[in-house]
Amino acid sequence: MLTDFFNAIVLLLNFVIVPALSYGSQLALSALAVTLIYAILRFANFAQGDTMALSTVITILLTWLLQKYGIGLGFLPTAFLALPMAIVVCLFYMLMVDKFIYRYYREQNSKPITVVMVSVGVMFVTAGLVRFIIGPDHHIFSDGARFIITARDFKTMTGLSEGLALKTSQFLTIVTAVILVGGVFYFLQKTKTGKAMRAYSDNKDLALLSGIDPDWIVRVTWILAAVLTTIAGVLFGLDKGFMANSYHQLLLPTFASVIVGGIGSPVGAIVGGFVISFSELMLTYAYKKFLIYLLPAFLEPGGLVQFLGTEYKFAISFVILVIVLLIRPTGIFKGKVI
Amino acid sequence: MSRYHIRVGMTFGTIFLVLVIVSVSQSLSLALSIFNLCLISAIMALGVNIQWGYAGLFNVGIMGFTALGGLSAVLISKECVSEAVSAGGAGLFISLIILGITIAASLYVHKKFNRKWMVFVLVLAGIFITRNFFMEATRAIEAINPAYEGYLGGIGLPILFSWIAGGLLAAGAAWLIGKISLGLRTDYLAIATLGISEIIIAVIKNEDWLSRGVKNVTGLPRPVPFELDLQQAAWFKDMIASLYAGSIGHLPVSEQAAAVTTRINDASIVVVKLCYSGWFLAVLVLILILAGLALNSPWGRMIRAIRDNETAASAMGKDVKQRHLQIFVIGSAIAGISGAMLATYNGQFTPGSYVPLRYTFLIWVMVIVGGSGNNLGSVAGGFLIWFLWIEAEPAGFWLADICTSFLDKQSPIRLHLLENAQYIRLIFMGGVLLVVMRFRPDGILPETNKKL
Numbered sequence: 179m180l181t182d183f184f185n186a187i188v189l190l191l192n193f194v195i196v197p198a199l200s201y202g203s204q205l206a207l208s209a210l211a212v213t214l215i216y217a218i219l220r221f222a223n224f225a226q227g228d229t230m231a232l233s234t235v236i237t238i239l240l241t242w243l244l245q246k247y248g249i250g251l252g253f254l255p256t257a258f259l260a261l262p263m264a265i266v267v268c269l270f271y272m273l274m275v276d277k278f279i280y281r282y283y284r285e286q287n288s289k290p291i292t293v294v295m296v297s298v299g300v301m302f303v304t305a306g307l308v309r310f311i312i313g314p315d316h317h318i319f320s321d322g323a324r325f326i327i328t329a330r331d332f333k334t335m336t337g338l339s340e341g342l343a344l345k346t347s348q349f350l351t352i353v354t355a356v357i358l359v360g361g362v363f364y365f366l367q368k369t370k371t372g373k374a375m376r377a378y379s380d381n382k383d384l385a386l387l388s389g390i391d392p393d394w395i396v397r398v399t400w401i402l403a404a405v406l407t408t409i410a411g412v413l414f415g416l417d418k419g420f421m422a423n424s425y426h427q428l429l430l431p432t433f434a435s436v437i438v439g440g441i442g443s444p445v446g447a448i449v450g451g452f453v454i455s456f457s458e459l460m461l462t463y464a465y466k467k468f469l470i471y472l473l474p475a476f477l478e479p480g481g482l483v484q485f486l487g488t489e490y491k492f493a494i495s496f497v498i499l500v501i502v503l504l505i506r507p508t509g510i511f512k513g514k515v516i
Numbered sequence: 517m518s519r520y521h522i523r524v525g526m527t528f529g530t531i532f533l534v535l536v537i538v539s540v541s542q543s544l545s546l547a548l549s550i551f552n553l554c555l556i557s558a559i560m561a562l563g564v565n566i567q568w569g570y571a572g573l574f575n576v577g578i579m580g581f582t583a584l585g586g587l588s589a590v591l592i593s594k595e596c597v598s599e600a601v602s603a604g605g606a607g608l609f610i611s612l613i614i615l616g617i618t619i620a621a622s623l624y625v626h627k628k629f630n631r632k633w634m635v636f637v638l639v640l641a642g643i644f645i646t647r648n649f650f651m652e653a654t655r656a657i658e659a660i661n662p663a664y665e666g667y668l669g670g671i672g673l674p675i676l677f678s679w680i681a682g683g684l685l686a687a688g689a690a691w692l693i694g695k696i697s698l699g700l701r702t703d704y705l706a707i708a709t710l711g712i713s714e715i716i717i718a719v720i721k722n723e724d725w726l727s728r729g730v731k732n733v734t735g736l737p738r739p740v741p742f743e744l745d746l747q748q749a750a751w752f753k754d755m756i757a758s759l760y761a762g763s764i765g766h767l768p769v770s771e772q773a774a775a776v777t778t779r780i781n782d783a784s785i786v787v788v789k790l791c792y793s794g795w796f797l798a799v800l801v802l803i804l805i806l807a808g809l810a811l812n813s814p815w816g817r818m819i820r821a822i823r824d825n826e827t828a829a830s831a832m833g834k835d836v837k838q839r840h841l842q843i844f845v846i847g848s849a850i851a852g853i854s855g856a857m858l859a860t861y862n863g864q865f866t867p868g869s870y871v872p873l874r875y876t877f878l879i880w881v882m883v884i885v886g887g888s889g890n891n892l893g894s895v896a897g898g899f900l901i902w903f904l905w906i907e908a909e910p911a912g913f914w915l916a917d918i919c920t921s922f923l924d925k926q927s928p929i930r931l932h933l934l935e936n937a938q939y940i941r942l943i944f945m946g947g948v949l950l951v952v953m954r955f956r957p958d959g960i961l962p963e964t965n966k967k968l
Contacts, residue, residue: 220705281949291574291702295884296953298877302946305873309939310916313932426873430714433707489722496711501706503700 181338186295189339192329198452198459200348200417203355206451207410208428209435210362210444212404213472215441217379218399219280221293227429228304230411231422233268233404235312237412238319238420240264245321253323253346257412264412269404276400284396308422320347320416347416354500356432358409359448362402366444371398379442427492434495438502449510454495461485461494519882520964524892527960530900545782548789550906555796556858558898561882562891563850568880569889569963570653570811571843572823574706577693579875580713581848583720584689584854585682586865590733592678594670600657604725607653618642662857667728675737679799679856686852687845689716698837713876721867734864740791746784756780792861799857800895807891817916819843873942878905881949886947887959896960904948905941912940923933 190418208230215223223229223407250256279300283293315364326349329341364370371394378385386392411425418424435454439446464482473479486494538941539547559576567573585627622635622642658666697708720727727733744750753776764772766931810816822829822836859865878901916937920930952959 201726204938224706232600279954282954291706291955292953294574294706295880296950298880299946299949299953302873302877302881302949303851303943304946306939306942306944309942310936313936314939374712415750423871427714430711436708487722490713490715490718493715493718496708496715499711500696500708503704504696507700 180403182471184336185338185340186468188332188336188338189468189471191365192340192342194456194459194463196342196344196348198456200351200413201459202452203230203351204410204414204417204451205428205435205455206448207355207358207406207413208432209439209447209451210359210375211406211410212432212436213439213442213444213447214399214406215403217438217444218375218395219284219293221290222433222436222441224294224297224429225301226432227267227303227406227426228301228308229272229416230407230428231308231326231420231425232271232304233264233408234415234425235308236267236410237261237264237408238312238317238415241319251322254350255320255346255416257319257416258350261408261412265405265408267507269401269414272404273397273402276396305422305426308334308425312422313422314403317420319420322346331394343416347413351413351417354409354413358406363444371395375399430492431455431495434499436498437509440511443509443511446509446511453510454498457498458491458494462488462491520961526962527896531896531903534903545785545789548556548786548793550903552789552792552796552861553858553906554899554902555793555800556854556861557879557882557902558895559796559803559854559857560851560879561894561898562800562807563847563854564849564879564883565886565888565891565894566807566850567843567847568883569894570816570819570823570890571840571944572702573840573847574702574919575709575844576706576872576876576880577709577713577716578627578727578879579870579872580716581660581686581690581851582855582858582875583657583713583717583867583870584686585678585857586859586867586870587720587727588682588685588852589675589678589736589856589859590727590865591670592673592681593675595672597660597665597667597669600660600665600725603620603660604653604657604668607649607656608725611649611653614642614646614649618646623764654723654725662944665728666731667725667733674739675860676739676795678860679853682856683849683853686855687849690845690848691841694841698840698844710872710876713872717867717870727867730864730868732864732868736859736863736865739795739860739864740788743781743784743788746787747780752784752787753780756783757764759783796857796861799853803853804891811891821877845874870901878945881945883959884949885952885959887961887963889963890959890961892936893959893961893963900960901945901948908941908944909938912944913937915940 208226212226213225215221233486237257237260240263241255241257241458244250244256244259249259251259251375279296283296296409323346326344326346327342329343332342333339363374366376374385374390375395375398377388378392382392385395431454435450436447438453439450440449462484464480464484466479466483469477469479469483482506535551538550560582563581564575564578567575618639618641622638625631625638626635657668660666675962693709693712697705697712700708721729723729724731756779757776760776764775764779767775811820818834819831819839821832822834822839826836882897882901883894884897885901886895887893913934916933920927920933923930
């Protein structure tokens with residue numbers, strides 16, 4: 179009886195909770211970047227998905243280069259070694275885009291919607307660059323140890339009939355996300371620049387009046403965005419492999435996370451990311467086996483007990499998005515008011 | 517003749533000239549294919565322009581509405597698969613009724629008791645029961661001759677009706693979506709419509725009983741004759757033979773017959789494409805005239821007043837929300853019509869090919885480049901951007917070839933980049949959009965009656 183219960187829990191952990199935690203962390207990082215850009219630069223960045231793809235492409239190229247010379251990190255993926263360099267390149271790209279494109283509209287005090295459209299242009303260019311450099315195909319660039327615990331090890335360890343596999347990429351995703359989010363929050367709350375950023379986001383005029391340098395704030399925002407975007411993209415790629423199109427489509431759940439949490443609110447972005455990832459996985463998981471463990475034999479379910487087919491994953495994030503927009507347009511944590 | 521008229525003339529003159537150049541340097545048939553798709557793109561751009569240019573609604577869900585138009589082309593023109601209907605029709609009907617009952621009951625409970633949990637339980641129960649019948653029925657439908665059918669088919673009407681039906685279907689969807697999302701602020705509306713269009717595509721891709729999903733529906737009927745029929749029709753043969761009599765006469769007799777056949781084959785392709793052009797042009801002109809009349813009516817001025825200052829307009833007693841809904845429905849209906857036309861022209865419906873870059877954002881580039889708020893501008897933008905989109909592919913290849921020419925001919929990097937050279941057109945399109953937004957934010961043909 180008790181074993182059945184543990185089996186059911188392990189099953190859920192293996193197929194829903196661990197994947198949702200790692201996917202949620204990736205979304206949360208990406209959403210944090212979008213929300214920071216929104217808070218400071220005041221536009222919804224449609225280029226986020228493709229920028230993530232570009233930074234991941236840079237990481238992949240560097241990883242291949244390192245692998246060629248046999249440099250690695252042992253059980254950690256080589257991509258982690260390439261990461262700092264990739265962040266620098268990605269940051270350079272973002273700062274150039276800002277200098278030559280966004281800055282003009284900032285100085286003109288353009289309407290947010292104009293800047294959104296400009297970001298669509300940036301999206302086109304970035305998407306083209308990504309596909310030109312690496313093509314539309316699927317690439318796997320993770321190396322090192324694949325699993326921390328394999329399903330079989332877990333079974334022999336515990337004697338349960340269900341295994342719990344923990345992929346290195348999942349473990350690294352969660353750990354990195356915790357460290358990174360902690361760092362960003364420490365920065366925003368405790369450092370002088372972080373406080374200046376929050377002041378700038380709250381009331382631009384007042385912040386300018388108190389001598390905050392807007393150029394510096396904008397630059398720091400792009401630095402944070404570059405770090406978050408690159409790491410989110412690389413973690414996603416390590417977990418699921420790189421494909422230009424799937425990064426492009428990440429834009430949608432990212433936006434959903436941002437808005438569900440409350441646009442412009444960093445805590446909201448994190449919570450939103452997990453809300454979206456958990457609902458996606460929980461609603462598309464087939465609970466048949468889970469219920470077989472828990473219920474007595476005569477109540478055994480006939481179908482798969484799946485709320486929605488996995489092909490409707492996108493639909494879930496958007497249904498949640500629409501519901502939140504209708505009931506509480508400011509999101510869970512009060513974001514920027516309409 | 518004001519400066520504006522000269523500018524309009526020059527824009528369209530240039531487009532015409534470019535198409536003539538293509539037809540001379542490459543082939544007439546290619547020029548006509550580009551022209552036909554330009555016409556369809558122009559109609560799509562008109563739909564977006566009505567929403568954005570007139571009313572300032574930022575709809576990035578165009579892809580969903582064009583796909584609905586394509587779906588209606590299938591549902592109207594394909595023959596009904598009677599076995600599938602008899603296998604699953606009843607089940608579908610029952611699930612539809614149960615769904616209706618659920619909705620009605622939920623609304624009643626909501627009104628009468630106003631308890632959220634009761635509605636929730638009711639909806640959940642309704643969905644559960646519906647699913648039972650629905651899954652059974654769809655499984656039965658999809659099991660019937662899955663290699664060729666496996667779906668309900670359509671109602672077998674001429675495909676031209678689907679252009680109207682596509683508009684209506686898109687309008688219905690737009691009404692529903694607009695009801696939910698039009699209260700939102702601009703950038704939220706953008707994100708919501710983007711998501712909804714993805715949902716529409718997901719449904720069309722995965723509900724095989726309705727649209728065959730990613731298995732595609734091919735061989736849609738055509739509103740124009742088939743090339744093969746023309747090639748065998750006596751009057752057509754005679755006409756082409758007499759037309760080319762002069763240029764063929766000097767050839768040796770043994771080669772004359774072959775030369776005539778080639779010319780007949782070429783001419784049949786051109787004639788078929790011209791027939792399409794005629795249909796598309798008729799629709800474009802009709803929509804253009806209607807849109808122009810609407811824009812210059814009191815209604816049109818009201819819409820623009822709302823766009824320019826919502827608060828003031830509602831203070832004058834204008835129903836902003838209702839007008840926005842109207843515009844949203846009209847614009848989306850036009851996108852639906854163009855989607856049905858596109859499926860007609862392609863002769864097939866391929867849900868897998870609907871991606872936002874091509875069906876939403878590219879249309880936006882057309883509107884911004886052409887000039888938002890100006891119908892002729894959108895048409896020009898549609899022509900220009902589609903032409904660039906087509907021609908940017910070889911141009912990208914050429915560019916990649918030159919840029920990598922310092923590398924060895926067989927160098928893997930060079931080969932890899934050449935293979936991906938087609939994607940340079942994305943960079944090119946983004947560049948065009950950015951340059952226009954920076955240096956000519958009003959587009960090629962700016963809005964004329966801004967100060968009205």
